[in-house]
Amino acid sequence: MTLVTDVALRRVLDSRGNATVEADVHTESGGFGRAKAPSGASTGEYEAIELPASEAIASAREEAVPRLVGEVYAGDQREVDAALHAADGTDDFSQIGANSAVAISMAAAKAGADVAGLPLFQHLGGTFRGNTFPTPLGNAIGGGEHAADATDIQEFLAAPVGAPSVEEAVFANAAVHGEVADILDDRGVPCGKGDEGAWAPSIDDAAAFEIMAEAVETVGDDVGFEIRFGLDMAGAELYDDEEDGYVYGERVRDTEEQIEYVADLVDEYDLVYVEDPLDENDYEAFADLTDRVGDRTLVCGDDLFVTNVERLETGIEEGAANSILVKPNQIGTLSDAVDAVELAVENGYDQVISHRSGETEDTTIAHLAVATDAPYIKTGAVGGERTAKLNELIRIEHNA
Incomplete structure (x- = not known):
């Protein structure tokens, strides 16, 4: 048939x-x-x-x-x-x-x-797993490769970890996105949006941390549940071979300084998620950072693992990171992506299913996140190609 x-x-x-x-x-x-x-x-x-x-x-x-x-x-x-x-x-x-x-x-x-x-998530992952749904990570402030003349850190991500439902989480992320715009307006900072719909103001990272902390606290008070935030640092983009370090404007941090910097950020802002904090080839540095902060935040490998079983096996052997970003197009097929998820879960790594900066209205990753029981899905906060996935998650939840 x-x-x-x-x-x-x-x-x-x-x-x-x-x-x-x-x-x-x-x-x-x-x-x-x-x-x-x-x-x-x-x-x-x-x-x-x-x-x-x-x-x-x-x-x-x-x-x-x-x-x-x-x-x-x-x-x-x-x-x-x-x-x-x-x-x-x-x-x-x-x-x-x-x-x-x-x-x-x-x-x-x-x-x-x-x-x-069958709905796609059931076809991919068997029968529905009760009330388990991924927490959406919503890009609220962005820079790096996604926006010119903005923050050095690529993404500041809202994480509504206390949301009682996917629906509430989705709207909380949208509210954080809106609150960031209000704070920027109050500060007289004009801005457009980057590739993923995040605000891309001409501010430094320190200001972005202040704004995100204020936004998640304000919206958290309004909705009555905990909202934290995380980062995609895109460490491979920050790292410069000629400088032998991570370049933030005119400042360069060597590897030890970068590890210290990220660990301090985790402590200061209670970050729930840190993606690609270090260069994609530096398993040892990832392992050092994971040893320092992995008991209280997700240290996620994207460029480090590229949804690839062999690279994930190396990371597991070396204790590098404690979670993997999963992007089906990064590896080529759904079977390969699921293989990476299964290896991760078997070894105590969390899986985070993710969109790309250049997206379409396709909703497959929403179903993949539910099918694989992923704790997080990274799919933006606003924009039709982003909300397509978020609205699909709401539909799955309502029809379960």
Whole structure:
């Protein structure tokens, strides 16, 4: 019933106005799935390769589609994803492009769920896990690679850890985003928005910490539950080989100073989450920081792990980080992403399912977060391509 009978690929727009890949998968019984690949700006050195959309589509049509149509069943995700790997023949999807691969992989999952008459999260993760839902991390202030002339730290993330429901958490993050705007206005600081919808004011990191602390406290008092915040520091972007350190404007911190700086921030602001605080190749420094603060915050590896089982295995051996950011397009297929989640959970690491800076209205990651029982999902606070995921989480919660 779920034999794949057609795979259609086309170019569509992402949230930055760039071309990305959309895939449609049809099955013999009328099942249908559609998915779109996101795209990153702050990308890890070891990510699967994203090709220009037209090139990825042409290559996938030639190499992958013949291995799928009439050959595999959409209801068997590992069979689909194994066919994609076989069609590509490389370790990093550099032949057909991770953007084509992940779009097809996610579309096939949706087609399989359609045939089974199940919501995607149940198709991916089995029966629903009670009232367990991810806490959304909402980007409220941003800079780094996502916005010019803004903070050195890439993301300041609201985390409504005390929210009694996904719905309340989603609206709390939106309220924090709005409160940040009000505080900036009171200070006479004009600003636009970065790639992920966060405010991108021309302020330094110290001012951003003050504003975030004030915003989460104000909104927390209003809603009556605890809201904390966290960071994506994008350490690989801050690190400069020539300077042999982490560059913050005119200041450069060496590795020991960076570890000390981050540990002090965790203590001062009670940070709930710190993503990529150090360079993507520095497992030892990640391990040192985790040893210092890992008992009270998530030290999350994004560029460090790139949703890659082999890199995660190295991190586990060295005690680097205590959580992994999971981005399906970073590794190419849903099966590969779930493998990383399972290895993480088996070894006491938390999984954080994540969007990309260049997003689409695709909602697959909302279902993946619920399917894998993720404690957090990182998917922005405002903006149609971000709220698509958040609204889908609310729907899942209401229909559970």
